[in-house]
Amino acid sequence: MQARQKDSLLVASVKDSLGGAIITFALACVMIGLRVDVASGRGAELFLEHRWLAVAAAVVIVFAGRFAMNVFFWKREDPPSLNLSGFLPKGGLSTGTSSVLKYALLGLAVVLPFALMFWLGARGSRQYIDLAILVLTYVMLGWGLNIVVGLAGLLDLGYVAFYAVGAYSYALLAHYFGFSFWICLPLAGILAAFWGIILGFPVLRLRGDYLAIVTLAFGEIIRVVLLNWYQFTGGPDGLSGIPRPSFFGLEFTRGEGGFASFFGLDYSSIHRIIFLYYLIFAMALFTNFVTMRLRRMPIGRAWEALREDEIACRALGINTTTTKLTAFALGAMFAGFAGSFFATRQGFISPESFTFLESAIILAIVVLGGLGSQIGVVIAAIVMIGGFEFFREFEEYRMLVFGMIMVVIMVWKPRGLISSRTPSVALSKNAKGISADLVQEGHG
Amino acid sequence: MDYFLQQLINGVTLGSIYGLIAIGYTMVYGIIGMINFAHGDIFMVGSFIALVLIVALGITAATPVLLLILALALVLVVAMALTAVWGWTVERVAYRPLRGSFRLAPLITAIGASIALQNFVQVSQGAKNKPLQPLFSGSFQLTDGGADGSGFIVNLSYIQILIVVTTVILMGGFTYIINNTNLGRSQRACEQDRKMASLLGVNVDRTISLTFVMGASLASVAGLMFLLYYGVIDFYIGFLAGVKAFTAAVLGGIGSLPGAMLGGLLIGLIETFWSGYFSVEYKDVAAFSILAIVLIFMPEGLLGQPEVEKV
Amino acid sequence: MSSWDNNPVLKVEHLTMRFGGLTAINDLSFNIGRGDITALIGPNGAGKTTVFNCITGFYKPTEGRLIMARSGGEKHLLERMADFKITADAKVARTFQNIRLFGGMTILENLMVAQHNPLMVASNWTIGGLLGLGGYKKSNVEAIETAKYWLERIDLIDRADKPAADLSYGDQRRLEIARAMCTGPELLCLDEPAAGLNPKESLELNTLLQYIRKEHDTSVVLIEHDMSVVMEISDHVVVLDYGVKISDGTPDFVKNDPHVIAAYLGVEDDEVGQVEEEVGI
Incomplete structure (x- = not known):
């Protein structure tokens, strides 16, 4: 009896693995086994390259992998994963751990540049501080989009358009009027919010995924216009020579009147990098501060109520159009701030930086982090952007892995990494978080 | 007038290609109510499979006509089958585990799958444009x-x-399948009420898989046509073609097969006439603007059913 | 001339609603008396919920007028107002047949959302509140007090910080009524408040509605199938069938109206006498 059981387990596993292997072969035989490329010497002629070993490897890996999974996990009556799951945290992080995590991350972010300088020196730490700036930019964008998607439940796939508006506003204002960064920063935010209202007004009554597609279309329209309006935006060549920000009027330049000489330091290019780091850090914290405060105010509660049930909101006398528009405009404004930071940091912008992929990455950060969760956005940004940059050596495979990780994390945790919601107002001191299973994801 | 006629012919050709892709969007949206974001990339994969097969079989303009047609038919059938496997796999890996879950989750996996497919092709077939001699x-x-x-x-x-x-023949075939076969019936049943359909013994998972398989194989036909018509493809063609085909599906009324075809034709015509009479640079803006305008002012499309808000 | 015609809070005049070729409500007129509990009854598909949707602005009536007379003397023509304005300005609140709570938010938050408009004003449309100016803090505390008052009324004060989706069906019904009351309505429209309640919960609902009528300046109109609820608490009953009013009067009057009996028993008017004899009324 025991032996037969074992036998049928094996047979079943082999059958299943064979199925997987056949599928893999069908997927791989043409797309991996053969490669069509343009011969460099012979004009535009195409030639074939055979890579059957790679196909064989893929098939064997899938067969062996599925077989092992079948034998040890899926088809067993007592899969070891049952024992294993006891060790994993259940249902995401609890409110207590996540608040500890919050302060730990905040502390780390404050000391990071100096710690890096201490360990690696000015030269060695530069690339890491640059990476930290990038991560913080995405944290800020994620927090901005979290207002729109996480709180108000409006699916926005064209968020990068407002990032672009912010960046181009600063670049153009500086180019044509010679305004400084500090004047342009609020202007860029206001312009982006203005565009948010203009684009949002007609589309915000659409339901969930239609809204997503229209926002995607608007994002692309703005990009195509930037690409083709040569006289104004420089077209695909972009705009360069965007002025750098100053520290209360002190430029980060060598010599008299610069930042270094004012404070009696030796000039080093790292000063500006560290300044940029703290600048984006402050901007991100500002975004977070405003969002957290708004959540506890009537408008924030109305956003969340809107995500839960729009019809009920209307029955309670809430003007859903203006409520949605404020969320959209506010999200756009923060993207505009981040955009002008991006422009000043790079010193050069072109439409290439504002493709749909950027929107997708920001949205992925928000959703993977856990909709509406501020700390989730931080973790997701560190994992996605940080991890992404660490695989820089595997340039070719980076985006492939990125896409696959998006799928894997979503399948593993559809509600995101942090999936509990803190009430915005409570009677008792120790009110618990609300499990995300109860929280709606927006109308539609 | 003659210029107009030429644009009309070009527009109908382009529209046929968009229509074939749009059917995949419309069928999937009809049955599981999600935008299959990776569908444009399935079209691109189909196009690449066709290209590899054409080169592997050594088909060139010098091949005798009869043999050429036979070989292309073979390429078509094999490409349809292999692309269908790709479509099936995407559904199995990225969508099925999330069925009945959070509604945003499959949208994110779809975007992830789209990124993964694009970059997979970029890695495996190279980033360069692939020109094919007519x-x-x-x-x-x-x-x-x-x-x-x-x-x-x-x-x-x-x-x-x-x-x-080819488009007309395939359209006829698929309309027949949807209207007259068991598969079509279970598909329409799943569209109406998935839970009830499964209670009545329809294998819902299998029906959904078959929907993806059909959508993907039609997309691969579009891929082959696109390759033959334009003579050049790269790993990025899926995004724009996908958005335009989705526009076509929405314009025609999402969920409606004839609507997808009609929408495809209209989008193809609008795009060609726009490029012919106004500006080529902004032809994508035209398509995107139509998408926005249609969704805002007539979200039920030309042949779709209007949705009534239930209170 | 009955009491509801002397001082109506809402006058429905020649209300007609057509969907394509279907006439859901046809030339319907009735009054809702101030301070009354009015019941709207009728067989399934009679158009009761459609009347509610017209009153609360979710549908725009094809024809007719809906005149809301507030206690201060202002009049509002509801058929011309946007749905959210009807709650915000004309002070008409409603509940839904299939309960629509904000399930992922706490019970307290549900009641806070209902006080959105006064709180928005108190926070100077967010700007003042964001900067910590003005009386927002005070208004916020007051709003929490109002919420607590209603939570005590519906006996959910101990669970104020729990998600609304966790509540039992009967509690959800009462919470939805409390939430509607937090908008400070003068007319409260309840769509089948007793549906799916057990006898005990039904009794609690009666008590709550009586309380609302007695202690607040709020008139109630409700759709109900449960005749024991209707007969016990309502002052005035309007009966619809196929979108037409077939009877209008006190519960006793309606109960004995042959038209009503005919509609409910599904017989022609002239056979009613015969049926009555058979069932012994």
């Missing part, structure tokens, strides 16, 4: 450009005829 170069000359040769010469190329004819 296989059919002949055409019918519909007007002779006038006696003095000053008029416009209107061409109806063989390849355009091939594209339109």
